[in-house]
Amino acid sequence: MTASPELGAQRPAPDLLRSVFRRHAAGVAVITAHGPRPAGFTATSLTSVAAEPPLVSFGVGTGSSSWPVIADAEHVGVHILGEHQSELAATFARSGADRFAPPTRWRSGPHGVPLLEGVLAWMVCRVVARVPAGDHRVVLAEAVAGDPTGDGRPLLYHQGRFNGLRD
């Protein structure tokens, strides 16, 4: 067969998506929530959605270890990581790790949300929707408190590794 590769005919779509997003770069965030235990995970899907009301979104897999806590949480913590925090990002992406054990530094913030120390910026957001999207949920949440004044420049993720801005 002579189907054009550009039409994706010879490339299963999940593989196409993965290949395309390997070309994309993203800022790195950690999402936390308080349940029977503190939970949290590294996310490269955080975006600002609307200014009025002030909404963010992020994705979470329904098979992830954090999902049971995120599924029930009224509030979540949203943290923008700095380029000095690639170890923290790796910890919150690692299966089986106790992500809140030392050297992770955190405290309990507004509404009991676990807040990570040393980040560029954090918000506590009230969850307003969990939109089904295949094996994931897109969580929409409204900013209710926060601090954008941490030190440093943003951590980035590209082609399977952490990086920083050029200048």
Added chain:
Amino acid sequence: MTASPELGAQRPAPDLLRSVFRRHAAGVAVITAHGPRPAGFTATSLTSVAAEPPLVSFGVGTGSSSWPVIADAEHVGVHILGEHQSELAATFARSGADRFAPPTRWRSGPHGVPLLEGVLAWMVCRVVARVPAGDHRVVLAEAVAGDPTGDGRPLLYHQGRFNGLRD
């Protein structure tokens, strides 16, 4: 009053959101669609949402010039811009510009979707949901075709300007 600034008590929430996302960095995409005219806009909200089915999401303001076309589109074009394409990103963010006039290079792709030339990667995606989120919509779309093999490294947006990866 002595409210803690970290609780956001002295900072209106839309302003907090803006301040926090100034600390965030994002990859740059252009979303296109075909309607009575070709339409498109620069987005820093593109993310991969799920692998099965292969879903992406992006945000669009209902007051934006592209919204009437995006609102009716069955398919959209999703383009990952390279660091050599900051001019293209600026064009697709500029009010009143004819974004598809030269020097913009484009062609009509699968399902009539306008495809920009010279990008790192593109996909044609079928719109599956437009989720209301304040004055914006979160569009969920499933990848149906694409090419991830363009040359270059990703364009980034941070603190109001375009940038690249460090190395």
